[in-house]
Amino acid sequence: MKQNAVELLRSSNLRQTGPRIAILMAMMKANAPVTQEQIAEQLGPLAPNKTTIYRTLMNLVKKNLVHKAYIEGRTWHFELAHHCGQHQCHPHFTCSQCLQTRCIPGVSAPLIKLPEGFTMHRQQIRIEGLCSVCRNKNRR
Amino acid sequence: MKQNAVELLRSSNLRQTGPRIAILMAMMKANAPVTQEQIAEQLGPLAPNKTTIYRTLMNLVKKNLVHKAYIEGRTWHFELAHHCGQHQCHPHFTCSQCLQTRCIPGVSAPLIKLPEGFTMHRQQIRIEGLCSVCRNKNRR
DNA sequence: TTCTCTTTGCAACTTAGTTGCGATTTTGGG
């Protein structure tokens, strides 16, 4: 898995540093978008500084290895780009009661037709609703 | 137009106060989602306090008269709900160069099929790309 | 190894949005 991270960095002409490899590995382990804080938590006492994590994430976003998946509250959640199509990410579902968010993989929507002269880089879909756990709770 | 605002409040069982009517009217005049600051600006020296604007917006969101349309940077942009479908808002396009956002009215995508047991309240589409102005600038 | 350019850590900062609370306003009933 470390090899995998190293390869990603090399393919994007980014220097191979401890923080970058650790952050990429943390994101590979995750099965949902993660915040700066979750990355730091996962890496424990050896985690890079908060500033470094943010700067690294922004570099990875610029190279299109990572996407800003969504904001919840005031915090960004990032995920590896390797499960997203060229012009479209998979949708994300947020339960408006428990506020948990999960990926909805394997589906996509047709790309919206933009006005004349506009270019699409990426289309993202966000769904708000009630997850099954919360729905059952409300039943009573 | 004031009548219109009053009617919205009455239909949602909200007390008719100066700040609420003013904020609704400001949003009716706008032709794109607005921030707290833009509302205050538009209302000039008579604008309600920042806290009141935020609290009002949240009340209106709770009553589904207003939607949180999108976040840009760290700031929420709100818009009246009356141009949105039951389960879907119109898409919003953000130019990744000039950072301007605009509504893409009149189009919609099929609703994503959720996992068993999940309920959809609202589906939102966000598009990132290059607007025509920025595209032409880059041509040179 | 050495030199240069990039990256990192730390501490201080920024700022959109929130909170607590006392003062004011709305509204419904008498």
Added chain:
DNA sequence: CCCAAAATCGCAACTAAGTTGCAAAGAGAA
């Protein structure tokens, strides 16, 4: 119209995610 209860408002202080400046450490090319 007048009053009291409950909702709303304004203000000042606060919160916390993310940013910035800068000096120290590290990566990679030669």
